[in-house]
Amino acid sequence: MTEPILPRIRPEIAALAPYKQGRQAGPDAFKLSSNENPFDPLPSVVSALQSATPINRYPDAAATRLRERLASRYGVGSDQVHVASGSVAILYQLVQAVASVGDEVIYAWRSFEAYPGLPLVAGATGIPVPLTEDSRHDLDAMADAVTERTRAILVCTPNNPTGPIVTSAEFEAFVARVPADVLIILDEAYAEFVTAEDAVDGLAERVYEQHPNVVVLRTFSKAYGLAGLRVGYAIGHTAVLNAARATGIPLSVTAAAETAALASLDAEAELLQRVAVLVERRTTVIAALRAQGWDVPDSQANFVWLPTGERTDEVAAVFLDADIVVRPFSGDGIRISVGEHESVEKVLQAAQSVVERRQ
Known part of the structure; x- marks a missing residue:
């Protein structure tokens, strides 16, 4: 079949990858890939x-x-x-x-x-x-x-x-x-x-x-x-x-x-109470990851960063196998959103398993 003649696209746009949204989670997984607020709307x-x-x-x-x-x-x-x-x-x-x-x-x-x-x-x-x-x-x-x-x-x-x-x-x-x-x-x-x-x-x-x-x-x-x-x-x-x-x-x-x-x-006062909960949860996660040996930067957002470098895709797969959907940036690291309370232990367990595999 003859290929159709298409409009001329600017070369730099044709080479530009579309924005990639955080991966969607299955029914039993925690979606920690898009920095969303895990609380239901007020x-x-x-x-x-x-x-x-x-x-x-x-x-x-x-x-x-x-x-x-x-x-x-x-x-x-x-x-x-x-x-x-x-x-x-x-x-x-x-x-x-x-x-x-x-x-x-x-x-x-x-x-x-x-x-x-x-x-x-x-x-x-x-x-x-x-x-x-x-x-x-x-x-x-x-x-x-x-x-x-x-x-x-x-x-x-x-x-x-x-x-x-x-x-x-x-x-x-x-x-x-x-x-x-x-x-x-x-x-x-x-x-x-x-x-x-x-x-x-x-x-x-x-x-x-x-x-x-x-x-x-x-x-x-x-x-x-x-x-x-x-x-x-x-x-x-x-x-x-x-x-x-x-x-x-x-x-x-x-x-x-x-x-x-x-x-x-x-409803800002009520919403900021939820923010305070997430900040406390963030502090807990960072401290626990550092205790495991991870070099975690001092995040002031609603996510944490694991500098996994060349192992990024491999480590992201470990989290995915544990029903934790994270945001990998190949060659650099993994961003993990601070999500539901129930997700914290699963995140830490997956992170610990990565540490143990390196030993």
Whole structure:
């Protein structure tokens, strides 16, 4: 059969692997591959969803109620808040707004696996900067990598998938070294899980006021448990966010997502109690893994990192055989989400079996 003639795809896009979601779990397995919140939705959030705009009607394209609520919360104007279908959508919008052919986008690596695709989709060049030996951002090296072609820098804290944070002092020193016309995206998707007192908090510290080239990203997917509804937000300078809004897909935030986010803010105290449980569980898991001999970084997120290197796929198979679905990054390591209480012992048993096989 003759092969059909297809449209000409940009070579860099044809070579770009699609985003790979965490593997789905079977009925008897624990899915610890996607950093989801393991708790069921709050009844108050479910109730609010039932009153959302009927699905035969378009949502408010500007997500006005949520923007105004977030603006009031953080003491900014509503035009300094941008809401989209997850913080990853805002990442794409911002990079497309500032970068094109011949431009460069700097990011730490390994970090959020969507990062390498962001500049490629925009036609720009990605500049990955290796993490330090303790799995942290090397901000000095990232600042050194800035050239006249740099248009954006991505800083993920806590870093996904390794877990360590960027401190306030480190971030301030870094911003001081970056030209003011280069966009810095502070990706804080896991901020609610952070307990380190010296961690940067872009919203509490209002870094976007002193540095208009900084945009802070947050999400309702993780701590608030709305991963399936896709809603995230950014706070920054109006002109920068207007550019993101111009590149965004209209009507991408559903009425259900906006309603659930508002209801989650109403129930925030209850939700943060759940976050505290996960943080305590994270501490337990890290301590136990280290006691087994694992070199686990100081994660401040809702996951832990096992630096398994060349043995990554082999070790991931051990967890899968134990009905634990983890997120392997071949050649680097394994990310394990902090999940249900019942999963903890199974994770530790599987990890211990790997240690025993090495002996």
